[in-house]
Amino acid sequence: MDLQTLIYLFVGLSFALYIGIAIWAKAASTKDFYVAGGGVHPIANGMATAADWMSAASFISLAGLISYKGSDGGAYLMGWTGGYVLLALLLAPYLRKFGKFTVPDFIGDRYYSNLARTVAVIATIFVSFTYVAGQMRGVGIVFSRFLQVDVNTGVIIGMVIVFIYAVLGGMKGITYTQVAQYTVMIIAYLIPAIFLSLMVTDSFLPQLGIFAKTTFAFSDGVKEIPAGTYLMHALDTSLTDLGFKEYTQPGNLWNMFMLTVALMVGTAGLPHVIVRFFTVPRVKDARASAGWALLFIAILYTTVASVAAFSRVNTIDRIQNVNYKTWTTEGVKKADGRENHGAWFQTWEKGSLLAWNDRNGDGKIQYAAGKAFDDKKGKPHFDGTKTAPDGHRLTTNAIAAKGTKPFDNEVYIDRDIIVLANPEIANLPNWVIALIAAGGLAAALSTAAGLLLVISASISHDLLGKVIFNDPKTGKSKLSEKSELMAARLAAVAAIVVAGYLGINPPGFVAQVVAFAFGLAAASFFPAIILGIFDKRMNKAGAVSGILTGLIFTFGYIVYFVFMGGDKADYLFGIAPTGIGTLGMVLHFIVAYVVSRMTEPPPQHIQDLVESIRIPRGAGEAHDH
Amino acid sequence: MTQEKAQAYWRENISTILKLLVVWFLVSYGAGILFINQLNAIEISGVKLGFWFAQQGSIYVFVILIYVYVKMMNRIDEKYDVHE
Numbered sequence: 001m002d003l004q005t006l007i008y009l010f011v012g013l014s015f016a017l018y019i020g021i022a023i024w025a026k027a028a029s030t031k032d033f034y035v036a037g038g039g040v041h042p043i044a045n046g047m048a049t050a051a052d053w054m055s056a057a058s059f060i061s062l063a064g065l066i067s068y069k070g071s072d073g074g075a076y077l078m079g080w081t082g083g084y085v086l087l088a089l090l091l092a093p094y095l096r097k098f099g100k101f102t103v104p105d106f107i108g109d110r111y112y113s114n115l116a117r118t119v120a121v122i123a124t125i126f127v128s129f130t131y132v133a134g135q136m137r138g139v140g141i142v143f144s145r146f147l148q149v150d151v152n153t154g155v156i157i158g159m160v161i162v163f164i165y166a167v168l169g170g171m172k173g174i175t176y177t178q179v180a181q182y183t184v185m186i187i188a189y190l191i192p193a194i195f196l197s198l199m200v201t202d203s204f205l206p207q208l209g210i211f212a213k214t215t216f217a218f219s220d221g222v223k224e225i226p227a228g229t230y231l232m233h234a235l236d237t238s239l240t241d242l243g244f245k246e247y248t249q250p251g252n253l254w255n256m257f258m259l260t261v262a263l264m265v266g267t268a269g270l271p272h273v274i275v276r277f278f279t280v281p282r283v284k285d286a287r288a289s290a291g292w293a294l295l296f297i298a299i300l301y302t303t304v305a306s307v308a309a310f311s312r313v314n315t316i317d318r319i320q321n322v323n324y325k326t327w328t329t330e331g332v333k334k335a336d337g338r339e340n341h342g343a344w345f346q347t348w349e350k351g352s353l354l355a356w357n358d359r360n361g362d363g364k365i366q367y368a369a370g371k372a373f374d375d376k377k378g379k380p381h382f383d384g385t386k387t388a389p390d391g392h393r394l395t396t397n398a399i400a401a402k403g404t405k406p407f408d409n410e411v412y413i414d415r416d417i418i419v420l421a422n423p424e425i426a427n428l429p430n431w432v433i434a435l436i437a438a439g440g441l442a443a444a445l446s447t448a449a450g451l452l453l454v455i456s457a458s459i460s461h462d463l464l465g466k467v468i469f470n471d472p473k474t475g476k477s478k479l480s481e482k483s484e485l486m487a488a489r490l491a492a493v494a495a496i497v498v499a500g501y502l503g504i505n506p507p508g509f510v511a512q513v514v515a516f517a518f519g520l521a522a523a524s525f526f527p528a529i530i531l532g533i534f535d536k537r538m539n540k541a542g543a544v545s546g547i548l549t550g551l552i553f554t555f556g557y558i559v560y561f562v563f564m565g566g567d568k569a570d571y572l573f574g575i576a577p578t579g580i581g582t583l584g585m586v587l588h589f590i591v592a593y594v595v596s597r598m599t600e601p602p603p604q605h606i607q608d609l610v611e612s613i614r615i616p617r618g619a620g621e622a623h624d625h
Numbered sequence: 626m627t628q629e630k631a632q633a634y635w636r637e638n639i640s641t642i643l644k645l646l647v648v649w650f651l652v653s654y655g656a657g658i659l660f661i662n663q664l665n666a667i668e669i670s671g672v673k674l675g676f677w678f679a680q681q682g683s684i685y686v687f688v689i690l691i692y693v694y695v696k697m698m699n700r701i702d703e704k705y706d707v708h709e
Contacts, residue, residue, distance in 0.1 A: 066680070071661075071676055071679065071680075073680070074657055074658075074676070074679025074680045075679075077679070077680050077681070077683075077684065078653045078657055078679060078683050078684070081683075081684045081687050082649065082653050082683065082687055084687065084691065085645075085646075085649045085687050085690050085691060088691045088694060088695075089642045089645060089646065089691075089694055090642065093698075207681065210671075210672050210677075210680075210681070211669065211670035211671065211672055212670070213671075230670060230671025230672075231671060232671040232672050232673070232676075233671050248665065248673050248676045250661050250662060250665075250675070250676075253658055253659070253661065256658050257654060257658050257659070260653065260654065260657075260658065261654075264653075282709045283709065284695070284698070284699060284702070284708070284709065287691075287694065287695045287698060288695050290691055291688070291691035291692050291694075291695055294687060294688050294691055295688050298684050298685070298687070298688050301684055302681050302684050302685070304680075305680035305681050611631065614631075614634075614635055614638070615631065615634070615707050616702055616707050616708060616709055617707045617708065617709055618709075
């Protein structure tokens with residue numbers, strides 16, 4: 001079967017599976033809709049949490065990012081896994097015992113304040129939308145590259161699929177779909193990783209591949225690296241030859257530290273992750289579920305370091321000094337007889353994610369450190385769809401040679417394509433490429449659905465049920481169960497439409513807003529929840545002032561340095577905006593502590609509530625209102 | 626449940642969490658960041674140790690930590706008769 005048919009088949013089958021599950025797991029009550037009825041098995045919940053957590057960013061972009069950053073990329077690997085230790089030890093069991101539906105529920109009840117609840121709702125919606133926009137964009141890229149439909153059509157197809165199973169099934173539908181999506185995603189990630197591992201090294205397990213030796217000799221353009229060199233040595237040597245810093249050489253450790261804290265704490269504070277622990281039956285299941293989730297995440301995350309290293313070696317081996325025209329049309333043979341065909345290079349050029357600038361005019365591709373294109377950001381500006389006689393896409397950038405050592409870099413590679421292009425770069429069979437397409441979509445859709453649910457629950461349950469239509473006499477919502485469920489579904493529809501709009505018209509700063517999501521979660525939700533559980537004396541005044549301090553400080557810092565062109569030299573203690581959530585969190589803790597000690601302790605029934613969430617027995621089922 | 630028993634349970638809970646968080650901090654922030662250069666002097670099959678902790682090793686330890694935590698807490702819950 002040809003590649004295109006295989007891709008349609010794999011993607012089509014996976015979509016049919018998701019919709020089938022959604023019909024089977026239709027939500028009948030608000031409890032089904034918000035927390036899947038509260039009876040999900042910890043292993044299933046762990047798998048669903050893993051799928052929810054691992055987004056298009058983890059699946060598509062992470063390995064490329066690490067491959068480009070080398071040693072410093074460890075911040076992302078540790079940050080996005082270590083947060084689960086915090087979740088398991090400090091949050092999940094107590095929030096499960098508390099037994100409501102959402103994060104604003106906890107903040108509002110624990111701090112007996114609708115102001116705190118409303119701030120939590122706004123922060124939840126903001127954090128979740130920034131995230132979901134990125135997912136819809138990921139869906140669009142996969143569709144446009146693999147199914148050869150327009151990015152916008154891709155986003156709309158993605159919206160329809162999510163609409164069907166998120167609106168119909170609520171959390172129940174999402175949870176069981178995510179179990180399927182995790183399975184698709186992990187197979188799609190591991191199979192190419194195993195292939196690559198066997199090809200570049202002789203190790204079957206990709207996790208062990210970084211300890212192995214290379215199976216082939218390759219020239220980095222400066223010298224020949226013989227077969228049987230340790231992979232990491234081959235990488236360090238070839239990168240220094242090409243003018244990069246050593247792959248394993250750490251950079252700024254202070255910023256790596258701050259970024260790791262912000263990502264870990266942000267992970268533990270993200271509402272769509274926390275809400276997963278409301279769906280299991282007992283407190284001990286919440287603890288175990290965090291463990292299962294991390295195990296399932298670790299299966300993918302422990303291969304990332306290897307995939308990143310393999311792909312860097314592989315890229316140098318395949319593109320260095322090949323004649324563009326011969327390589328992309330008929331392919332070339334390596335000295336040791338390996339096939340090397342560059343058709344993939346042209347495919348990605350069409351998508352504007354790769355570009356070649358023949359600075360020295362020798363018709364061959366040279367890859368080294370430095371910008372390939374003369375532009376502030378080193379990006380190519382394509383000249384419409386015009387191509388040169390040899391077939392490469394023309395740009396309007398200057399072509400002049402720069403005379404850098406060892407030679408000028410001529411290739412622009414968008415880091416996001418590494419995982420998607422890997423199987424093609426390595427000449428893997430067509431079905432592996434089709435699998436990657438299905439996996440990327442599973443990663444993006446599962447995360448998008450989880451986020452949309454959190455958005456709809458905070459609107460229908462927290463904002464409408466607890467603030468706007470709340471009966472002050474009874475403290476209960478004036479909405480009936482049925483109308484709240486309808487409101488939740490309508491809110492989900494609205495959220496999907498907004499997310500789709502953001503996917504089609506992405507604000508120019510999708511990448512930067514991710515720093516927002518983590519920084520804000522780290523500076524607002526995490527400290528407020530921790531203090532609510534571990535500090536019985538924490539009161540309304542302390543919490544509200546802490547949350548506002550954390551939010552405003554982090555928000556202001558990121559806006560100033562990312563969007564208003566603040567100068568790097570002015571960074572507070574040299575902290576980059578991506579890691580500033582850490583300082584926001586510290587400020588939150590300090591302000592909340594000081595203010596709470598200067599004001600009245602919380603009322604007795606709140607202190608009793610804190611006592612009760614500390615004891616596992618009696619969690620029962622997640623209760624309504 | 627008596628007041629003292631609840632307090633004793635909570636103290637034991639906190640001390641368990643703190644012990645595990647010390648390990649959590651040492652493998653990630655310690656081995657993977659603060660002492661990465663020192664550990665990088667040690668190399669196993671071409672992989673520098675500090676680099677390995679930052680990119681792979683700490684993740685294994687995180688998984689083990691949560692499992693140890695679940696086991697320890699289940700035992701403490703039963704000891705104080707607060708299990709479900």
